[in-house]
Amino acid sequence: xxxxxxxxxxxxxxxxxxxxxxxxxxxxxxxxxxxxxxxxxxxxxxxxxxxxxxxxxxxxxxxxxxxxxxxxxxxxxxxxxxxxxxxxxxxxxxxxxxxxxxxxxxxxxxxxxxxxxxxxxxxxxxxxxxxxxxxxxxxxxxxxxxxxxxxxxxxxxxxxxxxxxxxxxxxxxxxxxxxxxxxxxxxxxxxxxxxxxxxxxxxxxxxxxxxxxxxxxxxxxxxxxxxxxxxxxxxxxxxxxxxxxxxxxxxxxxxxxxxxxxxxxxxxxxxxxxxxxxxxxxxxxxxxxxxxxxxxxxxxxxxxxxxxxxxxxxxxxxxxxx
Amino acid sequence: xxxxxxxxxxxxxxxxxxxxxxxxxxxxxxxxxxxxxxxxxxxxxxxxxxxxxxxxxxxxxxxxxxxxxxxxxxxxxxxxxxxxxxxxxxxxxxxxxxxxxxxxxxxxxxxxxxxxxxxxxxxxxxxxxxxxxxxxxxxxxxxxxxxxxxxxxxxxxxxxxxxxxxxxxxxxxxxxxxxxxxxxxxxxxxxxxxxxxxxxxxxxxxxxxxxxxxxxxxxxxxxxxxxxxxxxxxxx
Numbered sequence: 408x409x410x411x412x413x414x415x416x417x418x419x420x421x422x423x424x425x426x427x428x429x430x431x432x433x434x435x436x437x438x439x440x441x442x443x444x445x446x447x448x449x450x451x452x453x454x455x456x457x458x459x460x461x462x463x464x465x466x467x468x469x470x471x472x473x474x475x476x477x478x479x480x481x482x483x484x485x486x487x488x489x490x491x492x493x494x495x496x497x498x499x500x501x502x503x504x505x506x507x508x509x510x511x512x513x514x515x516x517x518x519x520x521x522x523x524x525x526x527x528x529x530x531x532x533x534x535x536x537x538x539x540x541x542x543x544x545x546x547x548x549x550x551x552x553x554x555x556x557x558x559x560x561x562x563x564x565x566x567x568x569x570x571x572x573x574x575x576x577x578x579x580x581x582x583x584x585x586x587x588x589x590x591x592x593x594x595x596x597x598x599x600x601x602x603x604x605x606x607x608x609x610x611x612x613x614x615x616x617x618x619x620x621x622x623x624x625x626x627x628x629x630x631x632x633x634x635x636x637x638x639x640x641x642x643x644x645x646x647x648x649x650x651x652x653x654x655x656x657x658x659x660x661x662x663x664x665x666x667x668x669x670x671x672x673x674x675x676x677x678x679x680x681x682x683x684x685x686x687x688x689x690x691x692x693x694x695x696x697x698x699x700x701x702x703x704x705x706x707x708x709x710x711x712x713x714x715x716x717x718x719x720x721x722x723x724x725x726x727x728x729x
Numbered sequence: 730x731x732x733x734x735x736x737x738x739x740x741x742x743x744x745x746x747x748x749x750x751x752x753x754x755x756x757x758x759x760x761x762x763x764x765x766x767x768x769x770x771x772x773x774x775x776x777x778x779x780x781x782x783x784x785x786x787x788x789x790x791x792x793x794x795x796x797x798x799x800x801x802x803x804x805x806x807x808x809x810x811x812x813x814x815x816x817x818x819x820x821x822x823x824x825x826x827x828x829x830x831x832x833x834x835x836x837x838x839x840x841x842x843x844x845x846x847x848x849x850x851x852x853x854x855x856x857x858x859x860x861x862x863x864x865x866x867x868x869x870x871x872x873x874x875x876x877x878x879x880x881x882x883x884x885x886x887x888x889x890x891x892x893x894x895x896x897x898x899x900x901x902x903x904x905x906x907x908x909x910x911x912x913x914x915x916x917x918x919x920x921x922x923x924x925x926x927x928x929x930x931x932x933x934x935x936x937x938x939x940x941x942x943x944x945x946x947x948x949x950x951x952x953x954x955x956x957x958x959x960x961x962x963x964x965x
Contacts, residue, residue, distance in 0.1 A: 499896075503898055511909070532905075533898075533900050533905075536899060536900040536903055536905065537897075537898045537899040537900040537901075538899070539899075
């Protein structure tokens with residue numbers, strides 16, 4: 408009888424399976440994006456995905472590292488970058504965003520699992536600072552499929568409901584939830600994003616702690632600070648996408664349960680502060696990036712005590728030093 | 730002669746004040762937005778470095794050890810004021826674009842660092858060479874960074890448009906872009922200086938043999954922090 412070293416039972420989870428689940432979960436929102444903003448949304452998304460995969464492949468080829476593009480994580484990053492831009496965004500600017508996401512945020516720090524910030528959000532920030540006009544000129548919905556091949560339909564740009572509060576009204580709530588307003592490709596249809604998030608929870612890819620605490624605390628804090636109608640700020644903008652797909656990134660979120668709660672409430676607080684008091688209409692990106700940076704500290708603060716360990720190891724250490 | 734040359738070339742790459750010694754980064758990050766500003770800053774810096782190194786080297790036997798830092802600062806401040814007045818009088822545009830950073834050369838770590846580490850211990854000739862090398866090393870880095878940042882960030886070089894309007898990547902001329910370029914330049918220099926696949930280990934003005942050194946720099950103590958000791962324990 409041959410006895411191998413542990414582990415003897417392996418989980419069937421692989422990075423590729425998890426990433427495939429995330430892609431499946433993002434598909435409804437992508438379809439909604441194409442429906443609302445025309446075929447250009449699909450082109451932007453396809454280019455973004457291709458660019459991300461290509462950048463990762465080239466980086467690994469040039470530095471002679473093992474090629475990891477088949478774990479599909481670059482595809483997810485590409486999808487998320489595209490979801491964060493309006494469909495009218497010039498293609499080359501999207502590719503710059505992909506470059507920042509994959510090379511700057513992910514590969515330079517050692518590739519998947521070693522990035523300390525969410526790559527897609529780094530891409531978004533770089534595009535936001537570099538191409539502010541293109542990033543904030545949103546296309547009004549064209550409803551592709553109803554017009555049957557509305558390829559020629561020119562996108563009309565208008566303000567996002569978060570900037571133009573006149574569009575924010577309870578009468579319009581259903582339209583806002585479905586994403587029927589001017590916005591980015593992937594973050595407008597809150598209902599479909601939540602659907603994708605629920606799918607991920609059922610598949611046990613993500614736990615509900617972070618999304619639920621993040622959204623709840625955002626709503627609570629915006630209410631306390633006297634911001635816009637809380638439910639409307641959930642329906643319009645990228646909160647749902649951020650909460651379900653970006654704040655929950657394994658490498659950049661805390662590993663302990665209490666850590667996740669602290670992290671998510673912190674995100675909600677920052678998000679509400681930026682939305683209510685800040686100049687930016689949207690606070691999700693900065694909130695999550697700020698939270699990402701704090702994750703190592705949160706992990707350290709909330710490290711569970713092993714059973715039987717001394718109650719206050721810090722004190723013991725201090726005495727030993729004396 | 731070879732030794733003299735080495736004193737000069739040290740500052741260019743192997744002990745580059747900005748990218749290896751990591752001194753004076755603040756002005757590099759802030760000024761490397763335009764090439765013209767970077768050239769002006771680099772020249773002002775080199776002038777102050779050479780002059781202050783020379784004077785401090787001459788005064789090194791007169792200055793009492795206990796008050797050496799204030800003495801260095803006074804010498805440096807004198808030359809900075811000189812530069813500031815000249816630039817304000819003859820190059821008002823440059824003076825405008827450098828702003829507070831010209832005056833801040835007084836407290837720039839490179840100049841104080843060279844006074845402390847080199848000029849206060851070496852002869853006049855060596856100190857001038859060291860100041861010249863360090864100054865040129867600083868100028869090279871700030872100008873190189875400014876070329877990349879201005880070209881890609883604003884699409885111009887020395888004010889002339891190279892990349893058509895609308896195709897620049899604005900983040901490079903903003904603060905995050907400065908940090909990005911700084912990191913990339915540092916990585917590239919370390920990579921280039923590494924030989925035969927070995928990583929380049931910068932020597933910070935000494936050979937790491939603290940026993941035979943009068944300096945109280947405590948480099949050795951870095952290896953004796955609780956975390957490092959614990960790691961050694963685990964290894965043994």
